[in-house]
Amino acid sequence: MADYNKGNRKEWTDGMWNMFLKENRAWWGTGKWIVQTVLWTGVVTGSVAFVLYVFTTLPVAAKPEIYDTLGTGAAALQLFFNVCGFTYVIGVIILTHDLIISEKESGTAEWVLSKPLSRKAFVLSKLGASLMGITLIMVLLQGFLLFLITWIFHGEIGLIPFFKGLGVIWLICLFYITFVIFLGTVVKTRGGVLGIAFLFFLTGNLVPLLYPESYFIMPWKLSKIAFSFSVNIAWNAKVILPIVMTVVWSLLFIAGSLWRIEKMEI
Amino acid sequence: MTDRYDDFAISTQNLTKTYKGVEALRSLDLKVPRNSIFGFLGPNGAGKSTAIKLLLGLIKPTSGSGSVFGLDIVNESSGIRQRIGYLPQNPKYYNYMTAREILRFTAGFFYNRRDGIIERRIDEVLELAGLADKADRSVKGFSGGELQRLGIAQAQVNSPELLILDEPAASLDPMGRRDVLDVMRALKGKTTIFYSTHILDDVERVSDTVGILNRGELVALAPIRDLLTASHSVIYDIVMHGESEALESRVSSQPWVSCVRVVTDGGCTRWSLTATDEISAERNLLRMILGDDNIVVKEFTRRRDELEDVFMRVVEGDCNG
Numbered sequence: 001m002a003d004y005n006k007g008n009r010k011e012w013t014d015g016m017w018n019m020f021l022k023e024n025r026a027w028w029g030t031g032k033w034i035v036q037t038v039l040w041t042g043v044v045t046g047s048v049a050f051v052l053y054v055f056t057t058l059p060v061a062a063k064p065e066i067y068d069t070l071g072t073g074a075a076a077l078q079l080f081f082n083v084c085g086f087t088y089v090i091g092v093i094i095l096t097h098d099l100i101i102s103e104k105e106s107g108t109a110e111w112v113l114s115k116p117l118s119r120k121a122f123v124l125s126k127l128g129a130s131l132m133g134i135t136l137i138m139v140l141l142q143g144f145l146l147f148l149i150t151w152i153f154h155g156e157i158g159l160i161p162f163f164k165g166l167g168v169i170w171l172i173c174l175f176y177i178t179f180v181i182f183l184g185t186v187v188k189t190r191g192g193v194l195g196i197a198f199l200f201f202l203t204g205n206l207v208p209l210l211y212p213e214s215y216f217i218m219p220w221k222l223s224k225i226a227f228s229f230s231v232n233i234a235w236n237a238k239v240i241l242p243i244v245m246t247v248v249w250s251l252l253f254i255a256g257s258l259w260r261i262e263k264m265e266i
Numbered sequence: 267m268t269d270r271y272d273d274f275a276i277s278t279q280n281l282t283k284t285y286k287g288v289e290a291l292r293s294l295d296l297k298v299p300r301n302s303i304f305g306f307l308g309p310n311g312a313g314k315s316t317a318i319k320l321l322l323g324l325i326k327p328t329s330g331s332g333s334v335f336g337l338d339i340v341n342e343s344s345g346i347r348q349r350i351g352y353l354p355q356n357p358k359y360y361n362y363m364t365a366r367e368i369l370r371f372t373a374g375f376f377y378n379r380r381d382g383i384i385e386r387r388i389d390e391v392l393e394l395a396g397l398a399d400k401a402d403r404s405v406k407g408f409s410g411g412e413l414q415r416l417g418i419a420q421a422q423v424n425s426p427e428l429l430i431l432d433e434p435a436a437s438l439d440p441m442g443r444r445d446v447l448d449v450m451r452a453l454k455g456k457t458t459i460f461y462s463t464h465i466l467d468d469v470e471r472v473s474d475t476v477g478i479l480n481r482g483e484l485v486a487l488a489p490i491r492d493l494l495t496a497s498h499s500v501i502y503d504i505v506m507h508g509e510s511e512a513l514e515s516r517v518s519s520q521p522w523v524s525c526v527r528v529v530t531d532g533g534c535t536r537w538s539l540t541a542t543d544e545i546s547a548e549r550n551l552l553r554m555i556l557g558d559d560n561i562v563v564k565e566f567t568r569r570r571d572e573l574e575d576v577f578m579r580v581v582e583g584d585c586n587g
Binding site for chain 1: 326359
């Protein structure tokens, strides 16, 4: 007879820590973190550094207006948040689209869910580990590197406003992680998850042209809001509402994922 | 943890699973005694894996109920999974892990990582599954047989009270099959083993009790000895050359013949004849066959009913040729 713990436990947390450690191992115990670090440093920090370098070589008359009026720091921030707002969505969708589906398709879901692991813990551990990896590599590390290169190019960035901007970028990541995980519990194929997620992202450029109000309830303009925060533009309803709605959507997607995974037949 | 003790490790009542109007499992009433080795037989698509997934809580029943160690399979699934080990039909693992890491991960669901039990159990089950020398190799390069052995090891890492094995020997070579049967024999009397298979030889060698599933329905459930002695049938295996159709219809019409299965192979015809009256068969069968000038008898053997014969009869129904 096994001498393992058979005490009463809260069922929804069963196996969560063990699964979370395993998900982290997939990020930090393999080469994944190196690949992601190199990739995002190249894409985000590298492209900002390159543009800042080009600016320094331009004659004053040819420099962009923001460089002239707000300085190197603001130019760096604008570039940074524009690049992040676009590339992070693509990155997050690609990184997380098969978190659930690959386990279903490969049969590992059948195996791990035959252990004392609750389905809610299965989803939450994946969400937690992905959010941690993305936060550390894509948000915090790139934020730190931006700070560094701006200093190298003699620019200035306010630390607190910059962190507010980074927080908004983090929200964009949170929204798409939860959205894609939710899709993974609803749609049966990787193509379906990718297709719907990218369609939603691309729609963000078209729908607001027809319905400008959609900006207030969707995360489509958050990268611009992130820049506003980072250069200390005052808070107002136009800025707050999309942030609140993004949090609400993310929570709804988490709740939806937890509900769907309980219904799923493995 | 509650343990509503009864004599059965597994008990189901009218357990039914329907997929889009098709009944994969129909009113399954199953009783698996504690500490028995229960062979769950059936042709492909009979519903064996569906039944196993229902017991594990991986799918939910359309109707009916079931319990494992007295715990409800729908509402107390986590408690059930604490006490069982499961080997899926085609076990798949995370490719970036080694065998030892897979076992450590599996054990992490059952034991406290600080207790030091995990490493001890891992070494024990690696030895048991014959994987000690491959423990630190990535499972990406494992053969089908090695994956199956790893599957058996991970299913036992928590010293389960119930071991559920879905086709445990399907992808193993003869030596691997023998090892699996040895493991099952070693656990006899200590752990309940519920395993599905279509390898009837294995079932006959290790099982105490057998359930036969066909088209989602349980068509036989009995201790294996009872199943084999219940029929009192005798089987005659006859291999012959020549035109045997007329002879077959003559023999089949005899009142003491319940079934003649015919297989033609490379010019030879092989009969497997089930006789219900041994004395009449002894007196008449060989005489009838040798009296037919169109055929030449190559082999004639007599044996008692085997599990395969029972299985074929139950699954295909009584035949008449």
